[in-house]
Amino acid sequence: MSMLGQQAVYAPVSRLADRAYLAWATVAIAYAIAFLQRVSPQSISLSFMHDFNTDAAGVAMLASSYFWGYTLMQIPAGLLVDRYGVKRVVLVSMIASSLGSAAFALAPNLLDVFAARLIVACGDALVFTALLKLVAQSFSDDRFGVMSGISQVSGYVGGVIATTPLAAAVTGFGWRACFLFIACVGLVNLAFAKLALKSDPVPHSNATLKGVIMAARQSLSHAANWGCAMTFASHFAVVTTLSGVWGIPMVAHIFNISPAAAGTPLLAFMIGNALGSIFLGHVADRAAAALDSALIRICVLRMVLIALLLPPVAHALGFVYVTIMFAALGLVAGGTVPLVLKCVKKLYTANLIGVGASVNTTAAGIFAGASQPVIGFAMLAASQASGTDAGHNAAAIGDAGYGALIAILLFMSLPGIAGPLLMRSKLLARQSQL
Known part of the structure; x- marks a missing residue:
């Protein structure tokens, strides 16, 4: 040519x-x-x-x-x-x-x-x-x-x-x-x-919304699939509540700084999340034979990092410490998603992976949506009950309120430990078939 x-x-x-x-x-x-x-x-x-x-x-x-x-x-x-x-x-x-x-x-x-x-x-x-x-x-x-x-x-x-x-x-x-x-x-x-x-062009598909819903309902007859949904829902609700709703207000309160200055730890979280997704994703491939154990360990690590953000600890160790904790949380959060996606693929197989993704994201949205009012009222009640936090503003959230937030997030993390245990036997069965 x-x-x-x-x-x-x-x-x-x-x-x-x-x-x-x-x-x-x-x-x-x-x-x-x-x-x-x-x-x-x-x-x-x-x-x-x-x-x-x-x-x-x-x-x-x-x-x-x-x-x-x-x-x-x-x-x-x-x-x-x-x-x-x-x-x-x-x-x-x-x-x-x-x-x-x-x-x-x-x-x-x-x-x-x-x-x-x-x-x-x-x-x-x-x-x-x-x-x-x-x-x-x-x-x-x-x-x-x-x-x-x-x-x-x-x-x-x-x-x-x-x-x-x-x-x-x-x-x-x-x-x-x-x-x-x-x-x-x-x-x-x-x-x-x-x-x-x-x-x-519109593809010629025989799939219907009713068929997707029926497949989703059938998938939830298996305990392992419930475990997968619990694991992702716990991760999503906890991480999004902290990084997307209350992170900046909490940091701003603890250090008495502006929201713009308080955004630095959350900026570190997002950067850590991106790095975790890119560089820690290969861990999911290496952990293919022990996904349940890997998910339990990473959930426990996330809980420890969240607990270390309690207001008394943050007050004592300072702003740089809090920024480092949020960055570490970002790395953990970014590394969690590939592990969950591997579980989805193993449990649902390639033919139903779309249903698996829908079930997991729906469960995560319901858990996150339902928990927000509970968290808001609990934080407000804890601040008012403390007597010293609310000051002259009855709507203010103080140390006790953000302490209640951390406690609730730790409680919401527990399905992230129970979920992998429900998946264990089916994941082992899938692995033995390879």
Whole structure:
């Protein structure tokens, strides 16, 4: 083939590759925004309580509304992507997220806040499933693992932005202006996605929502599958509650600093999470023969790190110590997800792995959503009962309140120990079949 002919062949291939990366980038940005939305309450909680004259219960409602919307859409997410294609689902997701974010910024009361966050969450719940399918469609098998990992990290980038940068922006411009800006960024990304994403034909699938629900119900007749759901739900609810709802307010209270300054430990957490996902993921392959033991050990380690954040300990050892603890928690959290995903694949097999993912994420959303009001009321009650923490502000959360938070998180971690024990026999049986 002549040089001119080779150039004619390579040029279209290069353009296709460039478009694939550009399309991936638009959906990855949408996932980063979704992750930012999920963990943003911690950066706006103090301003939010002031503007709506509410307390920890109001912040808990803010967090809970997102978890319920996210949970509502988890089971049909995969089916929607398979039936209607990545482009249609992603565009609808971006519209819901952007409009919901704008409605949240303009909400005049707590009921409107709840509704707006519910809309945002329903849109965000579709993004990562669509992103993984796009990676599978657009990149070869030998690039799938790398691009999937980078896709997960794109979410953590949004989590990083939701810490110190968002807290500083809220201090300077107010939380309403910040979420209007986020809505505008989402709309601009929507316009790029409409151009970059290819329209894919609707596949001929016999799958129905009823069939997915029936498969999910059948899967829960096995104790091992319950154990897997318990393990992931415990991990997700504990980590998200600490890193996405109460982390910055707790650090700000303990050291009497601004939310922007208090975002540094949570920034370290998000960086640790990304590093854990990238560099500790190979541990899941090495631990394939003992996944249950590995999950129990990592859960116990997470509990120890959380316990070491108790207010008296944090007061005594200082801000740098707390930052290191959050960074270590991030590494542990990032390393947990690959272990759980390996369990999902072993327990459900490749044919039902979508059902397994739906069951796990639904259980995690329900656990996280239901626990938020309980945590909020418990923190407020503990602060008021202590007599010294609340001071002149009955809605304030003090050392006793954050001590109650740590105690509840430790209690919520216990399913992460019981779950692997329920999985043990089936995991051993699967391993013996290999």
